[in-house]
Amino acid sequence: MSDSCNPVDVFKALADDTRSRIALLIAKEGELCVCELTAALDLSQPKISRHLAQLRSHGLLADRRQGQWVFYRLHPQLSPWVVTLLHGALAANGAWLGTDVARLQAMDDRPVRCC
Secondary structure (H helix, E strand, O other): HHHOOOOHHHHHHHOOOHHHHHHHHHHHHOEEEHHHHHHHHHHHHHHHHHHHHHHHHHOOEEEEOOEEEEEEEEOOOOHHHHHHHHHHHHHHHHHHHHHHHHHHHHHOOOOOOOO
């Protein structure tokens, strides 16, 4: 995985506002499902799914299925420099995600994780 994470691909994947928000929310929370992302970003499920597919295809995210839910997390073999970049961006720009985080925290029926 780390060999395929060249800077051009990573920055292309994160160049979109929605994909950046998704990646940073997942970096902050550790793992989120599609329904949590749709609630947090106030966007449709198909739109969120398209962006998740792009982040997955660039090697930034991995997913796992649990019953009816699909959970997304940073890829476990993601290059350390990318993880550092995401956490640094999150630390320096946490307020940028404030509305998204508030919507996520206000979500009533968040799925329970077994793992």
